[in-house]
Amino acid sequence: MTSPRNRESLSRRRFLGAAGMAGAGLAASASGARAGAPDPLITEVQDWNRYLGEGVDKRPYGMPSRHEKHVMRRDVSWLTASPESSVNFTPLHELDGIITPSGLCFERHHGGIADIEPANHRLMIHGLVEKPLVFTMEDIRRMPRQNRVYFLECAANSGMEWRGAQLNGCQFTHGMVHNVMYTGVPLKALLEEAGVKPTAKWLMLEGADSSGMNRSLPLEKALGDVLIAFAMNGEALRPEQGYPLRAVIPGWEGNLWVKWLRRIEVGDKPWMAREETSKYTDLLADGRSRRFTFIMDAKSVVTNPSPQAPLKHKGRNVLSGLAWSGRGTIKRVDVTLDGGKNWQSARIDGPVLDKSLTRFYVDFDWAGQELLIQSRAMDSTGYVQPTKDELRKVRGVNSIYHNNGIQTWLVRANGETENVEIA
Amino acid sequence: MSRSPKLALLAGFAALAVVAAGPLIAQPQKQAQPKPVPHAASQPAHAKLNLGRPALPEEIKAWDIDVRPDGMGLPPGKGTVKQGDEIFQTQCASCHGEFGQGNGRWPVLAGGQGSLTSDRPEKTIGSFWPDLSTVYDYIRRAMPYGNAQSLSPDEIYGLTAYLLYLNDIVKDEEFELSDKNFTSVKLPNASTFYDDDRETTEKAFWGKEPCMKDCKAEVKITGRAAVLDVTPDSKTAPKVD
Incomplete structure (x- = not known):
């Protein structure tokens, strides 16, 4: 089998070197279809190309592809005493659009x-x-x-x-x-x-x-x-x-x-x-x-990249996230890549519905520099999602509930992403 | 891991059946019984769709297990601290500990007074809960865990009395809690709760025009989740086949 990495063009190597890429995590591993050697996935007939697949009688209730088994709810076992009185979590980083399967x-x-x-x-x-x-x-x-x-x-x-x-x-x-x-x-x-x-x-x-x-x-x-x-x-x-x-x-x-x-x-x-x-x-x-703090205040989070979904490619990337408000519709989402020095308004795509998740994107080029990513939601009542420190200032740290503060992700040069707080 | 409430599951089904079939408990403090239902032909004006059927008084009694702070819903009955202690040790202590101190991550029921402004608040019945009726209502509907609605009204009065004792709210082991004296018992933290006021106290979160360019000169990382290292390892997640 040919290794695409060995076949990279000189100019690409120079680009990577110049960007000072440290970890191997990011790598050129990405896709096989690099110029240089013909891609066997294209030049050779594949099994699924030749042999019959399963018939209509095999999946009376369809499930996700077997290649999507990693997409699942997960729980945090140390949170609670027993799984019958507990919680698990939606894999937001694996989803797109606004509807949760x-x-x-x-x-x-x-x-x-x-x-x-x-x-x-x-x-x-x-x-x-x-x-x-x-x-x-x-x-x-x-x-x-x-x-x-x-x-x-x-x-x-x-x-x-x-x-x-x-x-x-x-x-x-x-x-x-x-x-x-x-x-x-x-x-x-x-x-x-x-x-x-x-x-x-x-x-x-x-x-x-x-x-x-x-x-x-x-x-x-x-x-x-x-x-x-x-x-x-x-x-x-x-x-x-x-x-x-x-x-x-x-x-x-x-x-x-x-x-x-x-x-x-x-x-x-x-x-x-x-x-x-x-x-x-x-x-x-x-x-x-x-008590009776019923309403969920406006909130947002960048779902990609995030710690479970690191950046894999330099150059063109899609930043994606979700915003919502219990008080109405999402009017605007701002995103920063540099820890809040500069912001841009994200592109909202898909339905913008009352009290519904709303999908936003920032299409951006990444040169491999460290990123500090945040998103900030604004809703139809004029509410602006606060920072975590702004919330702590008025509520302390013991309230458990209603933490709608701005989330920060650190993207390192190798694409790895982690949950951090900044000042 | 052994959880005794689970072992009691089978027995619980039998007990439930008895409750359902047994004589109905009068609930004098509940609101008046519904009037006899009008004849089907003479629907009152509010019935828009004529769907659903009248709930029978026996059915309402069987399901109406809630208790309010003003005593609405309390069944007749009584139980002492001592009686509650005995029931607690057999029905509750395996999770909550002999003295309500909580085993492992199971809820702590007693202690914690004065901890609410500390770094680690201990929110117990004595330190945090505002209303005693919540104790009765919750035990009656949900406890013991895995064998819900299996305790008699007297047993719940006893357990509630014992929990008051564990929290130093009553000091006498002979203290008897009943539907008669229930609402006279006040919990110490009751006065510290107030209705949602975010729209006034957090008004500053509204109507801002946030900075977009050159908002700060410097950014520094002040905390990292990686330091704690408590995130579940995705490799050990349950397999789905």
Whole structure:
């Protein structure tokens, strides 16, 4: 076999030498198709070129190519005591566009994945209503439905980074977010069926899982854009995403999006459940805590390059990232390659939707110099994503939740990329 | 790794069945029972789609397990610190430790008072939780881990009393917690919670026109994740076949 590296032209070697390339990581390894020797992948007939492939009867439910096995959710085993009450992370660095494939949406369970046959699922609405009701999945599928794309971000996304750079990979620093199209019934329609009494102000949503996950939701939000969804990305919810029924609370922290939703109680006060008191409250430096911090502030992250997706080529490259805001749409994303000395506005491509992930790009040439990459999102309310230090200044480092500070990646001369903080 | 709650799973199913089939517990502090449902032909004006069916009082009682700080939802019952101690040692201590100190990474339930402004806050029932009802509500719906909804109201009152004792909120082993005295018990950190005020206290994050050119002269790296080296090794990630 011919080694492309040996066949590099003189001029290319000179270019690399001049750029002072240190590590071998980057290398000319890249693609086989270098000028000089004919590429056997082109000159020789390949197996897939000659022999029959699998037929239509082999993959009744299609899965990604076997060459994509490295694209998967990952967990951080030291984070939690047991995998049934834990979290894993979306591989953001492997994805493009704005829709997260269903099987890669991060998971967060409090008592494992409930296994519920749709025919055995019930949704009860009671409390301060004229008529307490029980719905079957069949009932819900007979109601007028909507299709909406929304991001779901765990309030603890980036929560490990409050005290400083900790995890090397945007999958781990930012992977508690996903973005899919939901199909469901507006909660308003369900509440109208039951008839909400005038004294009602709050709802309690409860899951059918073994943690009976419960959260209080203000009635005003419930009558707004909340959906009770049974499908994601065009098919039934995945079991780990609440099959057969979940709440969709656009722009608000993921913990409110109760999965395996079985009960909605209407009341006049919040319930002060565990997940809205002992958890999902934001402890500030003075020892006091904010509660009901529902909205996810504007945030962004460069997904490529990032520690799990180093730069491999000098010359032309695509920087790619995601931005989102729980308060509306993304208006602009700025990117710096030099640690914030100079910024440029990124190119946004694809749909720019309300409370949805938004994809941005910077197409750039890299000469092999060290890069300090950051992105800064701005949303339709005029909110500008703060730096981590700006956040720490007003919140301290103990709040765990709602860390939407600007992320920094250091790209070294050999293309390796790491999670750093800068001043 | 042994987790006793898991071993109790099978027994739990039996217990659940008993709960579901057993006599229903009156809940005097809950809101009034729904009125008899009107005849199907005379739907009230609010019914837009005529979908769903009336929830029966027995069904609401079976599922309505939540408890609020004002006592709404508390079932009748009682339990002492001593009784709670016994239940805690058999049902809870394997994860939470004999005295609620937490084994391994399982939640710490007691102690931590005065730690909230420190480098490592210990957020326990005594040091952090604002409402006692949350303890009752959470145990009732989710504990023991892997055998949820298997404890009786009296057992939960006892456990809650024991947790108050572990946190020095009650000092007497004979203390009995019940639906009658429940709302009189206040947790020490209750007054330190306040509603989201980001839109006022963090107003400076809005409306800025950020600098784009020559924004700073120098940049220095102040921290690196690589120093901690706690990122899971992608090579050891689970295999997918």
